Amino acid sequence: MSTVGKAISLLELFNVDEPELGLSDLARRSGFDKATTRRLLIALAGRGFVEQDAGTRHYRLGAGLSRLARIREARFPFLQTAVPLVRELAASTVETVHLSEFGVDRLVTVHVEHPAWANRVNVDIGQLLPLHSTASGIAYLAFARDETVKACLAGSLDAFTAHTLIEPVAISRSMGEARARGYSICDQGYEEGVISVAAAIRAADGFALGTIAVAAPKARTTAAAIAERGLAVMEAAREISIRLNGETLQTLRRQA
Amino acid sequence: MSTVGKAISLLELFNVDEPELGLSDLARRSGFDKATTRRLLIALAGRGFVEQDAGTRHYRLGAGLSRLARIREARFPFLQTAVPLVRELAASTVETVHLSEFGVDRLVTVHVEHPAWANRVNVDIGQLLPLHSTASGIAYLAFARDETVKACLAGSLDAFTAHTLIEPVAISRSMGEARARGYSICDQGYEEGVISVAAAIRAADGFALGTIAVAAPKARTTAAAIAERGLAVMEAAREISIRLNGETLQTLRRQA
DNA sequence: AAATAACGGTTCAAATAATGAACCAGCCAA
DNA sequence: TTGGCTGGTTCATTATTTGAACCGTTATTT
Structure with missing residues (x-):
């Protein structure tokens, strides 16, 4: 699987019932190593595709996704x-x-x-x-x-x-x-x-x-x-x- | 730059004024090689982050982004x-x-x-x-x-x-x-x-x-x-x- | 109509980035 | 204290990404 595919499959672990997930949880569910998971999350966070809660340190989907989704909706x-x-x-x-x-x-x-x-x-x-x-x-x-x-x-x-x-x-x-x-x-x-x-x-x-x-x-x-x-x-x-x-x-x- | 970052920066080339772009155009604007650009696009298309117009073969932002953005909105x-x-x-x-x-x-x-x-x-x-x-x-x-x-x-x-x-x-x-x-x-x-x-x-x-x-x-x-x-x-x-x-x-x- | 240029797409050796076991430090419950 | 969990980090090994050169098509240009 391409690195990009891996990153996206991390994003796909979130859903309406579980909109926030921790690092270990994400690593477990994705099957990726914790280090890998974290590096992917950092790359995603750098572009606003995920955000990290300052308190719980859990991750959630970011505003960058909304931005792109709205550009698509405009077309x-x-x-x-x-x-x-x-x-x-x-x-x-x-x-x-x-x-x-x-x-x-x-x-x-x-x-x-x-x-x-x-x-x-x-x-x-x-x-x-x-x-x-x-x-x-x-x-x-x-x-x-x-x-x-x-x-x-x-x-x-x-x-x-x-x-x-x-x-x-x-x-x-x-x-x-x-x-x-x-x-x-x-x-x-x-x-x-x-x-x-x-x-x-x-x-x-x-x-x-x-x-x-x-x-x-x-x-x-x-x-x-x-x-x-x-x-x-x-x-x-x-x-x-x-x-x-x-x-x-x-x-x-x-x-x- | 990480591969994930590159993929996302491709997505960021789209905007409301130019919602559809061709392969060469994307490669030129991103500064990535055409082959690289295409592989990234294929990875993104595989997860619905971009779509390719069947007629013009141009790319546009995909429905997968809307899906994730809506999950975020739910939270x-x-x-x-x-x-x-x-x-x-x-x-x-x-x-x-x-x-x-x-x-x-x-x-x-x-x-x-x-x-x-x-x-x-x-x-x-x-x-x-x-x-x-x-x-x-x-x-x-x-x-x-x-x-x-x-x-x-x-x-x-x-x-x-x-x-x-x-x-x-x-x-x-x-x-x-x-x-x-x-x-x-x-x-x-x-x-x-x-x-x-x-x-x-x-x-x-x-x-x-x-x-x-x-x-x-x-x-x-x-x-x-x-x-x-x-x-x-x-x-x-x-x-x-x-x-x-x-x-x-x-x-x-x-x-x- | 021929020539040219630009397009999307593909290949494979070389270069680079991703990987993961082992490692912190901090927190919480027993 | 211990043990088990958390998020986070390191670096030698490994596998993926890279890009020059290639192909076939499709407009332009001459």
Whole structure:
């Protein structure tokens, strides 16, 4: 692994539940030597990618990341554009709505709206979603580049529940249905008792760049609710796509 | 320079005006060999810190940065907390209001609200502000740790205009006034014709973690307006500090 | 249309930076 | 005191990074 990759994998040890970690902890979890870990942290701290708490001496993600993320957002105003529509959808469905963006080989959760229910589906910001076993993933694959689809189906596909589809053929069929229907449905493919619908948000070239999804406990979800939500999520994704790409709707007509 | 530092300095070549750069361009600007530049980019792309445009083959900042930045925000809800107050202040002053966070040895602009005026002070998101020659910087130093102040005054201090204070003694005096007054004033210290006021946003330990500032063309700014804005910016900073730290106001009473 | 220049990308011996076992010193609980 | 934990440091060994020269393509320029 490259040194840069090691440094980044240190950053990836932080998450919303454990936003601050000590040196020994980081070394243990990363598998790197303590000296190595520390030198990497110093390099990262020198550029503001991590900060060290003056009191506890623990490390946390730094302001330099926010800076770069905001520069990216200025070019790709994905969040800014999508969040209002995520809110709307959350208000009308009264279920968890989450927004994700593609990164490397997964979807990254970039925004979530939770309903007031005690029994709800919980998704964290920053959470990574696999492509083959979530509604978002299938919706993404339905409009992804061929090479992305191939890379996904070529890898080993984890079965998260008894319902997870892991045969490439079955997943391809699911993608095809999602493409035809305009939205994907995932019935307990990632977690038992959770049913989700999702639609792809598409760039100007017609390929997916992210997704919007509604996730709910299966116990209180009827088939009619799924169909209704599917249309709503599709409409939201379409609206976000249009706002992102100006009015160049015709380029969105591309079929993979 | 460490390999990690090199990789990060590649990321830092991107800004809001040039959010996409080609390989040769990146190599030229960074001073690294083209092969080195490319290997670093591949390592960064592998973790989603940069993305390559499929068409132009140019690189841009990636979604992985947004992911980590959002994890940080979940712990340190600085933006979320401060932006509404920045908007309020922008509405009432009808001048440029910018919010910054400390990083390494500078202030990082994380949010800006511009007024509708054609003649206004323009600040970009991601822009870096020096500590000694801006209202934000002085406000920050006034409530910074001693070692930060020392490190700042020890370095070589650029004179950006004829008005820039570059003697440590003069800067210290300016800091003292800001501390006593509750806000700093910077009269054309960074750019000719621009006058700013700023106040420090403080963490639970009483030390500054960022600033909020109002910047305006000097031509239309009266002394009375400065005094009024100073009080407003101070009040906004105080409100943000309180919201960030719960109601632990007493800890904010610390005097450096 | 030919020539040129600039582009992104690749190779491999040589140079340089990363590595980690062993080492502090400080803190806390038994 | 002991023992075990913490964050942090050192330096000979080792493995990674480096860059001149290379390729094939894609605009420009003549």
